[in-house]
Amino acid sequence: MKSIQEALKVMLPAFEPVGVERLPLSLALGRYAGENVFARSDLPSFSNSAMDGYAVRWRDIEGASETSPRLIPLQGMSKAGGEIPPPLRPGSGMRIFTGAMVPAGADAVVIQEHTRLLKDEQKVEFLHEVAEGANIRMRGSNLSAGATILQTGLGYGPGEIGLLAAQGYAQVTAYRRPRVAILSTGDELRDVAEPLLPGQIINSNVYALAAMVSEAGGEPEILPNAPDSLEVIVERLKEGARADCLLISGGVSVGDYDYVREAFERCDVRADFWKVRIKPGKPLTFGLQAHRPVVGLPGNPVSAMVTFEVFVRPCLRKMLGDSRPFRVTHQVELVHAHRHSPGRPELARAFVSMTKGDHFEAKLHAHQESGAMTSMVGTNALVLLNADDEHFPAGSKLPAILLRDQNGSSEPPFSLV
Numbered sequence: 001m002k003s004i005q006e007a008l009k010v011m012l013p014a015f016e017p018v019g020v021e022r023l024p025l026s027l028a029l030g031r032y033a034g035e036n037v038f039a040r041s042d043l044p045s046f047s048n049s050a051m052d053g054y055a056v057r058w059r060d061i062e063g064a065s066e067t068s069p070r071l072i073p074l075q076g077m078s079k080a081g082g083e084i085p086p087p088l089r090p091g092s093g094m095r096i097f098t099g100a101m102v103p104a105g106a107d108a109v110v111i112q113e114h115t116r117l118l119k120d121e122q123k124v125e126f127l128h129e130v131a132e133g134a135n136i137r138m139r140g141s142n143l144s145a146g147a148t149i150l151q152t153g154l155g156y157g158p159g160e161i162g163l164l165a166a167q168g169y170a171q172v173t174a175y176r177r178p179r180v181a182i183l184s185t186g187d188e189l190r191d192v193a194e195p196l197l198p199g200q201i202i203n204s205n206v207y208a209l210a211a212m213v214s215e216a217g218g219e220p221e222i223l224p225n226a227p228d229s230l231e232v233i234v235e236r237l238k239e240g241a242r243a244d245c246l247l248i249s250g251g252v253s254v255g256d257y258d259y260v261r262e263a264f265e266r267c268d269v270r271a272d273f274w275k276v277r278i279k280p281g282k283p284l285t286f287g288l289q290a291h292r293p294v295v296g297l298p299g300n301p302v303s304a305m306v307t308f309e310v311f312v313r314p315c316l317r318k319m320l321g322d323s324r325p326f327r328v329t330h331q332v333e334l335v336h337a338h339r340h341s342p343g344r345p346e347l348a349r350a351f352v353s354m355t356k357g358d359h360f361e362a363k364l365h366a367h368q369e370s371g372a373m374t375s376m377v378g379t380n381a382l383v384l385l386n387a388d389d390e391h392f393p394a395g396s397k398l399p400a401i402l403l404r405d406q407n408g409s410s411e412p413p414f415s416l417v
Contacts, residue, residue, distance in 0.1 A: 001275040001282070004345070007311060008412050010272050011286050014293045015315035017175045018244045024171055025164055028156040030217060031174035032321035037150040040167045042140035047102045049078075051135045054093040054115055054124060055106035058134070061126040069116070069125040078103060093124055102136055109135035153323035175321030180218045181243035182209050183236050185226045185251035185260065186299065204373070205249040205304050209297070212308050216316040218245075226251075233263040241267075241289060244319065247312065248285075250299030260285065260296055269294050277387070279346040280370035281307035300370040306347050306382065309403065314412070324408030332362040332383060332400045338392045340385045352381040352400060362400060380404045384413075 002010070020034030049055065055078065064070040075092040078085040080099035088094055088105035096102070096109060114128040143149075149167065150160055156172065164172060189203040190196055203225055210220035221243055226236045233251065240246035251260040264271055264287060271287035274296075278284070280303040285296030295312055297304040309327075317325030332352050340346055350362040362383050365375040383400040385392060392398070401413050 001277045002273045003277050004310065005412065007273065007276050007284065007286065008314070011293070011295075011311060011315055012318060014286075014288055014291070015245070015319045017319060017321045018178050019176045020173050021176050022171050022173055025161060025169055028161055028164075028172050028174060029158070031156050031177075032323075033150045033152055033154055033156065034173040034175045034321065036148055036152055037164065037169070037172065039143050039145050039147045039149055040169075041145050043143035043163075043166060044137050044139055044141070047139045048080075048137050049096045049098055049100050049102060049109045049135060050137050051109055051111045052097050053109050053111040053135065054126075055088060055096045055102055055109050056093045056126070056130075057088065057090065057106060058108040058130050058132045060091055060093075061110065062129050064126040064129045066127045069127050071118075071123055071125050073123050074121070093126075107132050107136075111135060153321050155322070175319075178218045178244040178316055178319040179221055179242075180213045180316065181221045181223055181240035181246045182206055182213070182249070183223045183226060183233075183240055183246065184249045185228065185233060187228045189225050189250075191225070205297075205299070205301055208301065208305055208376075209247060209249060209308060212305065212313065213247075213316065216313045217320040217322075218316045228259065230259040230262055230266075233259050234266050237263055237267045237269070237289075237294075240294075241292060243292075245292065245316070246289070246294045247308075248294070248296045249304050251296070264294075276307070276311075277344050278307070278310070279341075279344040281310075281347075282344065284311065286311075298370070301373050302349075302376060303370045305376055306349075309382065309401070310347065310413070317408070322408060324410050326409040326412050327401045327403065328405045328407050328409050329399050329401055329413045330360050331397050332360040332381065334383075334392055334394055334396045334398065335361050335363045337394045338364050338385070340390055340392060342388055342390050345387045346385040347382040347401075348385055349375040349379040350381045350383045350400065351378060352383075352402060360400070362398070 061070040072093045075094050077095040078100040079097045085103040088103040108130045110130050116125040184203050184206045188200050190200050192202050213220040223236050226232045251258045269287045269289040274285050275282050276284040281298050283298050284307050287294045297307050314325040349365045352360050352362045367375050380403050381400045383398050
């Protein structure tokens with residue numbers, strides 16, 4: 001039986017990016033760069049004013065004050081998007097607006113609040129002196145042409161997209177989203193729209209897993225449900241081989257009607273392990289079919305979702321090109337005491353909130369059973385309860401995976417488990 005770390009160590013190398021694609025910049029949010037991206041031009045591409053005011057040579061108004069203003073004649077105007085202004089004559093000032101090109105010869109901009117325009121609007125009094133370069137965004141001061149904007153494997157966020165637009169990138173290269181086939185097995189399963197007979201249940205797993213695949217950045221492909229039939233499961237495994245990864249929910253345990261193990265053998269799926277030392281979710285399977293990852297998840301809804309979160313999600317993030325595929329882990333403090341059945345590490349569903357001083361408090365859900373789907377509603381953390389302890393008093397400090405934290409980590413969770 002594998003530990004969490006041992007299972008991840010086996011699984012992660014099998015999930016490699018599945019190629020890159022070109023896509024419009026407007027669709028790049030949440031994707032990961034498939035190549036290094038470089039600046040095409042200086043930013044700003046020309047020296048421009050950061051404020052409304054007057055462009056001057058700073059020495060022409062050196063020593064200016066409200067009691068001893070400097071009077072300078074005006075020479076035209078420079079506005080954003082206007083014509084290139086003529087060079088500034090010595091001893092003159094030019095009206096300038098935010099974003100407008102600074103005329104050659106000018107080396108400072110005085111904000112208009114520090115000036116007084118004469119009635120004839122031909123001269124202006126400067127009531128404050130300025131330093132050289134004041135209120136000017138110099139060409140290339142933010143970014144030089146040829147500089148690296150984004151490295152391979154880093155994400156396209158709003159800031160990156162805005163910068164790339166400023167650099168004229170209408171399209172970018174990103175790692176392709178992995179296609180993930182999802183198969184549920186079991187005679188008792190029916191689709192959400194089908195009427196239920198006694199003993200039947202709605203196949204909620206496939207919807208939850210499809211949502212989790214989408215949230216992780218993959219493209220879910222739901223396969224028709226397979227009854228407890230070896231022949232049908234084999235056929236479905238062949239259908240799932242068209243995807244980049246196959247998830248199977250149910251049928252991976254050791255019951256009389258769990259046919260996945262035998263179906264793996266018929267479809268040449270080489271299984272690396274069948275169980276993981278974790279609660280909920282011990283019956284977790286991983287194997288390869290011609291280098292294609294195949295993951296068997298437990299049939300219990302909570303077990304399927306928890307094991308997906310811990311084992312499958314970081315693998316899909318890696319497949320997507322994410323250099324930080326793991327959720328962030330924090331120490332949290334239990335608000336209430338909790339009793340745990342020793343034997344396996346348990347991932348308890350919890351709601352974590354931050355108090356003063358970056359202190360995290362965790363309230364464990366009252367129902368921690370593997371079939372208690374309500375424990376996944378409103379949950380924002382999985383708190384690790386170690387295998388050996390039975391009692392966790394209020395105030396216990398424990399590691400937790402934060403499920404809603406958008407920051408990633410390059411380190412797997414619970415490195416000591």
